[in-house]
Amino acid sequence: MDIRKIGNTSLAVTEFGFGGAAIGGLYRECTREAAMETLQAAWDAGLRYFDTAPFYGFGLSERRTGDFLRDKPREDYVLSTKVGRLLRPVPEDQVPDYSYVNPLPFTVDYDYSYDGIMRSFEFSYARLGLNRIDILYVHDIGAYTHGAEKNAVYLRQLLDSGMRALEELKASGAISAYGLGVNEVGVCLDVIARSPIDCILLAGRYSLLDRSAEGGLLDACRKQNISLVIGGVFNSGILATGPVPGANFDYGPASDDVLSRVRAMQDIAKANAIPLAAAAIQFPLREPVVANVLIGTAKPSSLTRNIELLSVKVPDAAYAASEPFTIR
Numbered sequence: 001m002d003i004r005k006i007g008n009t010s011l012a013v014t015e016f017g018f019g020g021a022a023i024g025g026l027y028r029e030c031t032r033e034a035a036m037e038t039l040q041a042a043w044d045a046g047l048r049y050f051d052t053a054p055f056y057g058f059g060l061s062e063r064r065t066g067d068f069l070r071d072k073p074r075e076d077y078v079l080s081t082k083v084g085r086l087l088r089p090v091p092e093d094q095v096p097d098y099s100y101v102n103p104l105p106f107t108v109d110y111d112y113s114y115d116g117i118m119r120s121f122e123f124s125y126a127r128l129g130l131n132r133i134d135i136l137y138v139h140d141i142g143a144y145t146h147g148a149e150k151n152a153v154y155l156r157q158l159l160d161s162g163m164r165a166l167e168e169l170k171a172s173g174a175i176s177a178y179g180l181g182v183n184e185v186g187v188c189l190d191v192i193a194r195s196p197i198d199c200i201l202l203a204g205r206y207s208l209l210d211r212s213a214e215g216g217l218l219d220a221c222r223k224q225n226i227s228l229v230i231g232g233v234f235n236s237g238i239l240a241t242g243p244v245p246g247a248n249f250d251y252g253p254a255s256d257d258v259l260s261r262v263r264a265m266q267d268i269a270k271a272n273a274i275p276l277a278a279a280a281i282q283f284p285l286r287e288p289v290v291a292n293v294l295i296g297t298a299k300p301s302s303l304t305r306n307i308e309l310l311s312v313k314v315p316d317a318a319y320a321a322s323e324p325f326t327i328r
Contacts, residue, residue: 001046004291006227007198009177011134013078015285016310017049018042018303019231019296020065024057029101030298032064039068041300045307049292051201051229052128053082053139053181054120058095058106059127066128080135080201080229081128082181083120083162084112084154112141112154114161121169133174136166137181137201141191144184155190163195179226185217192220199291204232204250206290208280208319209239209262211326218289227291230284239280242266261325268321278312283319 003012023035042050052065062081069077087106096107111120117138124133141158143151166178177198180188188200200221206213206228213228221228234240236248243259243266254262262276269276284290297303 001048004227006135006177006291007225009198011078011176013049013229013292014047015292016047016307017051017078017229017292017294018047019294020050020052020061021056022296022298023064024052024055024061025101025103025298026056027099027101028298034298034300035064036068037300038298038303039065041303042295043068043072045303047295048077049080049294050077051080051137051231051294053085053137054087054124054127055082055085055098055108055139057100058103058108059087060100060104062124062127063104063129066130070129074132078134079128079130079132080137081124081133082137082139083117083124083166084110084139084141086111086116086120087123110146110154112138112158112162114165116157117162117165118169121165121174135177135179135199136169136175137179137199138162138166139181140183141180142182142184142187144182144187151187155187158191159194183232185212185215188217189220192224192226196224197226199227199229201229201231201294203230204235206230206284206287207233207235207239208265208276208283208322209235209249209258209325209327211328215328218287221289226289228284228287228289229292229294230290231294231296233281233284233293233295234277235280238262239265240277242276258327261327264325265322268318272315272318274312274314274318275309277306278309279314279318279322281306281309282312282314286319 001014052061085108179197179199181201238247243262249258
């Protein structure tokens with residue numbers, strides 16, 4: 001599998017990586033056995049970049065990812081996790097519902113300050129059981145998660161002291177790169193206008209369907225040599241399932257407008273004798289500033305099916321014909 005560099009750092013990642021939300025029980029329970037089998041399928045397929053976060057299953061994904069990677073040669077893979085949320089133990093009946101099924105018994109507190117980021121980093125070491133983390137992403141900063149009023153406070157925390165923590169960790173060699181892990185474009189532009197970063201894990205905003213990142217972010221990343229890692233390549237599922245009843249887009253039921261757009265894209269894919277999902281999973285890497293596309297699943301069969309899509313030849317004409325139906 002081809003590799004691409006992360007910004008101006010010495011890190012290089014495989015073009016496809018493994019996203020760890022599903023093995024933390026996102027939307028449906030994932031047993032430890034299923035998690036390990038899925039991680040092994042990813043490794044066997046050549047994926048050598050693994051992304052996780054404290055939020056995924058409230059520590060469950062980090063524990064499982066670390067357990068899997070512990071006996072792998074350390075120079076053979078790149079690992080990222082996230083900061084911005086601190087886990088706090090609570091009674092089982094007080095565990096919040098963030099769509100994780102059977103998570104560990106914690107709740108989350110947001111903290112983007114210097115101390116909060118340093119504490120989160122140390123706690124991730126303990127959950128992972130590993131002694132090196134390559135990339136740290138600031139998780140879910142932005143109005144999309146917090147609303148404008150609260151985000152103004154959190155963004156001030158990050159810019160006033162949190163970024164200094166990330167800079168110190170990188171300067172000391174504790175990490176090799178840092179950036180943002182978010183679902184929106186605006187906060188990316190806000191941060192990179194004020195502070196240098198190496199990479200952005202952007203979920204759902206540079207896909208076959210949603211091209212929001214083309215409205216200035218791609219140009220900014222090219223100018224500053226900031227790499228993009230793309231999550232949510234199927235936009236919560238609709239680009240994999242097609243416009244079927246109950247299809248999801250952006251973490252909820254797809255609107256009639258979105259269903260209509262995807263229906264048109266599916267017709268284009270059929271006319272070119274390709275699966276719509278193949279066009280979707282390959283699309284982001286047409287852009288050189290994209291370093292990696294994450295594949296997130298808790299089933300070995302799903303991971304294998306997605307890997308098989310990489311061998312489908314998607315004609316340029318199919319992408320060109322889909323342009324009028326994109327969201328920008």
